[in-house]
Amino acid sequence: MSSLLVDNIGELVTNVAGTGEGGRLGIRRGAAILVEEGRIAWLGPARYAPAADRRLDAEGAAVLPGFVDSHAHLVFAGDRAAEFAARMAGQPYTGGGIRTTVAATRAASDDVLRATVRRLRTEAMRQGTTTIEIKSGYGLNVTDEARSLRIATEVTEETTFLGAHVVPTEYADRPDDYVGLVCGPMLTAAAPYARWIDVFCERGAFDADHARAILTVGQAAGLGLRLHANQLGPGPGVQLAVELGAASADHCTHLSGADVEALAGSSTVATLLPGAEFSTRSPYPDARRLLDARVTVALATDCNPGSSYTSSMPFCVALAVREMGMTPAEAVWAATAGGARALRRTDVGVLRPGARADLMILDAPSHLHLAYRPGVPLIRQVLHNGVPQCRP
């Protein structure tokens, strides 16, 4: 059994509240971490560190839990750069472009889809993302939804069946039939490859009755619940997510007072996706309002070819601080521990003995630099399951 000691850490963000400075960030100084068999075996003052087979010198830099990106759509073919350009020239975003990606995805081979998923997974890892949720949702038929999820399981255990992304063109005039397909044969084919089920509950996608029906049968099939809610306008999504005990309501851009209250009294995380507002030039969600109401907030990328083609959690942290009223500490917590809560995981997003050895070493002395130095590649090294990802 080979052990690895990470030492000479300047600032260590543990996300173990009350064990150091920085409130929920649990910041420790002069600490070291011993990694064995992909887990943190020991964490404490460097002068008491146990002997190890190998050493990784953090060179006085900050060490944080790896990012937990709890919302990404990585299984697709093609891109929509031209749609982005048109939007930046003044055309509004309606979600309709999803159908363009569906056509390209259905036409793509397994190898093409696999290459895209792997490229984006690697890209995210290099930016510190050690856990990533990946949704289907560009197949929208039995074969292609199951295929998308099967390919996603090759790179993550956090897979989400999103057959209810939009109603595909061939069902445009009979949405009830499509919901029947999602709840029946498509769910049966997808469930073996999925941990979660999700619905895009929005005007132009699925209404509350459809979303409730889909989530209810998904839950009965053993899947956890998540929901795309209140992205493009006010709506019933957030209330439905809370009512059904979903792990997360995602987007939360247009919330009523009752929506905020419902989230505050629940175990449902509000996952904010500022890359989507950035890429659609839309108003950002009000993170400050949610945090002040004591709602648990997560940050994620929403990486997808239409409305947010970024895999960068540091970029989302910077946006959340600059545009959404979050402090750097709140944004870093939301992008790590918050994401873990949104996936109901206790072994990631935190650095303590027993947790997965998923962490990043910055090219910076403090977590503040993630927001303070936007657009700069600050991730020097990433450990995933204890294995260095960026260089040996």
Ligand SMILES: [Zn+2]
């Ligand atoms: Zn999404």
